Amino acid sequence: MAKNLSGDLQVASANRLSDGVVVWLDDAGEWTTRLDRAAIARDGRAGEILLQRGRTEAFSVIDPFLVAVTEEEDGSIEPLSLREKIRASGLTFDAIAADAVRYA
């Protein structure tokens, strides 16, 4: 069961400049590809600070923004919106492989 579904929890996300890959800002102020390492802002004010920090660390990323997340009992987090879930988890179907002649 989700520990916090209030929508107050937020993480800062962006796309990496060099390849567009989805990244999150961690506690050390570094951009990471791992959502589980994202720094969590637990209220609106903390969110503003997190976003500001992301913007100051934006040399290697594009347009940081806040993503509303939920937090499970075990501390894992998941974006609330489908769009952000897909950004975090990737395609919701299997893309065809380069050497494939059949869609699996």
Place this chain on the structure above:
Amino acid sequence: MPDTYFYHYDSYDRTLVSERVEQFRDQVRRRLAGELTEEQFKPLRLTNGLYLQLHAYMLRIAIPYGTLSSRQLRKLAEISRKYDHGYGHFTTRQNLQLNWIRLEDAPDALAALAEVDMHALQTSGNCIRNVTADHFAGAAADEIEDPRIWAEIVRQWSTLHPEFTFLPRKFKIAITGSPNDRAAVRVHDIGLRLWRNDAGEVGFEVIVGGGLGRTPMIGKTLREFLPKNELLAYLEATLRVYNRYGRRDNLYKARIKILVHEVGVDKMRADVEAEYADTRDGLLGLSNETIEAITHQFAPPPLPHRSAIVAEVERQKLEDAAFALWLKSNTAPHRMAGYRIVTASLKPAGAPPGDASAVQMEGVADIADAFSQGELRVSHEQNLIFPHVATEDLPAVYAALGRLGFAEANVGKITDIIACPGLDYCALANARSIPVAQRISNHFSELARQHDIGDLKIKISGCINACGHHHVGHIGILGVDKNGVELYQISLGGDVDFGKTALGTILGPAVTADKVVEAVDALVTTYLDTRAAGERFVDTYRRIGAQPFKERVYATV
């Protein structure tokens, strides 16, 4: 065999494209070095077809008027393998999108494209976009004239046209040279239809103000008959009027369709003709020499005489039901007896519509070399076409396509679904398209049933921008987001056939993602229960109206 039987780049084209590659290489270097901000860089990358989507950059590659050589397709496969994830997505604008390009690789990818006279210019921005054309161009039995000659002339005129680089909004032109409109000319900013008048002259019907998106509209005739050599001057006049009066205050009202709707087609025509009176005797009049020079480049390939009736084909038709269905749905009449136009279906059961792996692209290129003069077309319905296949080669082509997974006998059928990339890829989307298409495709995968259902076009868009053309689907499906839940709005009765172009009508409340297949099944069942002899789905809908469909769908879902 020459490399292509279509336009060859000259030194001017090559210089232009290679200069742009090097300019972009420097722009990327400056961006990565922090010398350009994203705000400064974004319009530069978009000008070169590089978008930022949800997970990565996407490179949209122009395939002018949907015509490709086998050599070009092999290069696309190579680029997809070297710089992307080894597959590409053919789009409703006859382009190819690579979904996982790294910014630092983009200049090299563009340089590789330039090696085969390709680029990504004008695949974004408020300019004249890649001109689209009938995908059977140069081969169709019903063709009056090859529209690619005119698409190429328009391409040359519109490429980096200084006056039309910053239009109020993007501008799409489609051209057909056949009475059977396979280019959807009435739903483009300008549609051009070649036709022959009573005097036997061939000219253009100029259609303006069509479009899909947020405010779908069917284009209106601006000029019933335009002599061909006046095409560019008339287009220039039309674009000038749009550039002058098109709205720039509201993104959603900036397309030419809104201008035509607001002022009326008569006023639009008067303004264009007034502008044209000033420009018609200028530099844009097309000389016969110019037209002939371009026409010469599209000279039909030399096709030797071949028999129209081939015993082996007839035998296989009788023995192999799937082959017989494939002949019926995936081949079309060629202008020359003894040849057929073959469509490779990029819609195998359950696959993302329009996607092809690098290996599949190379396999298609091999088939084109062996059996179709090295030529290919991309259709706006997201399939690939072999324009010139001898009837006697059809079994071999069928077998080769089967090995690639592209021999599904479903062209024009319920699983030949158009779908935009949707929320799985697209930064603008509200809902997913591809998984919905996959579920419908799997549900109706049985070929005999598909052929019993007959011609039925399902078109799916993941947002109101309508890249999946849902407004003109016999069944249109539009994904919307309602409080974080994907819902799908169903419309019926859309069509792009010439003389029957219609926008679909919304059936009723949107359905949830898990009910879309049931809803489509209910629509199909209603049609099967009520159709008269010879009626397609859309014909039955036109005859009996929405109510029986509506009742069945909402009793089901």
